[in-house]
Amino acid sequence: MLLESVPFVNKRYECANTIECDTVVDKRYECVNTIESGTVVNKLYECVNTMESGTIVYKLWECGNTIESDAVVYKFHECVNTTESDTVVNKLYECVNTIESGTVVDKRYECVNTIESGTVVDKRYECVNTIESGTVVNKLYECVNTMESGTVVNKLYECVNTMESGTIVNKLYECVNTIESGTVVNKLYECVNTIESGTVVNKLYECVNTMESGTIVNKLWEC
Incomplete structure (x- = not known):
């Protein structure tokens, strides 16, 4: 099913992804993805993502991600992320991201991103x-x-x-x-x-x- 005019803010890699009227702006890795007439062209790591009749196929790192009936299965680096009843389990790089009562804990790359009163602490790459x-x-x-x-x-x-x-x-x-x-x-x-x-x-x-x-x-x- 196609994503309708629902704001989607993704701060992965400090990038904001918004969906507005069939337009996806994805600044992940400083890449811009636009949807025109139902097609998403995503060149992250020379990968092409296409959207056809409600199905998103992501080929990040030659992994297949499909959206079917509100369930998101991400295979980034052979990791499985499922979305079920407001809980996001994201195993990117063996990291677990949980959303509970408006708090995002992102352990991607063993880094902890916390949001407290409008402040983002990003220890990505523990660097x-x-x-x-x-x-x-x-x-x-x-x-x-x-x-x-x-x-x-x-x-x-x-x-x-x-x-x-x-x-x-x-x-x-x-x-x-x-x-x-x-x-x-x-x-x-x-x-x-x-x-x-x-x-x-x-x-x-x-x-x-x-x-x-x-x-x-x-x-x-x-x-």
């Missing part, structure tokens, strides 16, 4: 990146982290991590990347990247990272 003697600028989903003494350039979701005369410790998604005697252990999404004879093979979303002369090129998502 506080502050480097006093130096500057870290972290813009999640289009971010550049720079460190002056030794250069770390990190562009999440299209990022290039380079290491020059130093050590990169990257805790994205509770992952620890350590470099010890030429070996990179990367636990992003429980993935292990090994370096053998100067080559890094990273199968995050079927991505290949190569190392040439001490440079790591990591193209997470869009690989």
